Amino acid sequence: MSEPLWAEIVPARSHLPAFVLEAGDVLRVEDLAGQQAADVVLAPLDDPRDWLSCIYTQLLNRTTRITAGHVLYSKRARPLAAVVADTAGVHWFGGGCCSAETNAFRYGAAPGGSCRENLVLSLAGRIAGAMDLELDACASLFMNIAVAGDGGMEIVAPTSGPGDHVDLRAERDLLVAVSACPQERNPCNGFEPSAVGLSTWRY
Incomplete structure (x- = not known):
């Protein structure tokens, strides 16, 4: 790739x-x-409420380990984007994102500062009634959740380092929202949330 069409920092x-x-x-x-989770929502521009489904993405790719060579699907099983490069290799497509409700349940925290809030605010200018969206799932890039043999799950520090990236090629015109995860009560961001880089390219 040459120079990006657009670049920004979240x-x-x-x-x-x-x-x-x-x-x-x-x-x-x-x-x-390094060690920073980025929560991503993709949706067809012509039908933005048909957003990314983590369930169908894993089901149709027949794996829980989504990486280069896989396709991300919508709630109606439409292909949204292909993963064409992945230098990190560890992500979470099990659904869910930090929210006021989960932060209160797990940590007794007051509302404010969550990926769900960030994503809804991001979409608010594009989707009417975005604040009422039942948005409880996203692609959690660089997020590292260890799953034990008995099915137990634990959030651990990401394995991603500075400069690790994921490249997603749009299969149709997409609306994209990204949250630089603000969580600092568990190791999903190494306890020190940082910025996320975004850029778009045309081959």
Whole structure:
């Protein structure tokens, strides 16, 4: 790839307004400092409520370990994006993202500062009634959840280092929202949330 068409930094703990990724273009999501989760929602531009389904993505790829060579699918099983590069190799597509409700349940925390909030705010300028979306799943890039043999799950520090990235090629015109995860009560960001780099490319 040559020079990006567009590049921006998602500030630590924050988000950018949702943006359009045209069919055939590639979105690079980059862990700038290392050990930083980036929560991503993709949705067809012509039907933004048919957003990314983690369940169908794993089911139709027949794996829980989504990486280069796999396709991300919508709630209606439509292909949204192909993973064309992945230098990290460890991500979470099991659904869920930090929210006011999960933070209160797990940590007794007051509302404020969550990926769900970031993603909904990101989409608010593009989707009418976004604040009421039943948004409880996203692609959690660089997120590392260890699953034990008995099925037990534990959030552990990401294995991604500075500059690790995932490249997603749009299979149709997409609306994209990204949250630089603000969670600091568990090791999903190495206890020190940092910024996420975004860039778009055309081969």
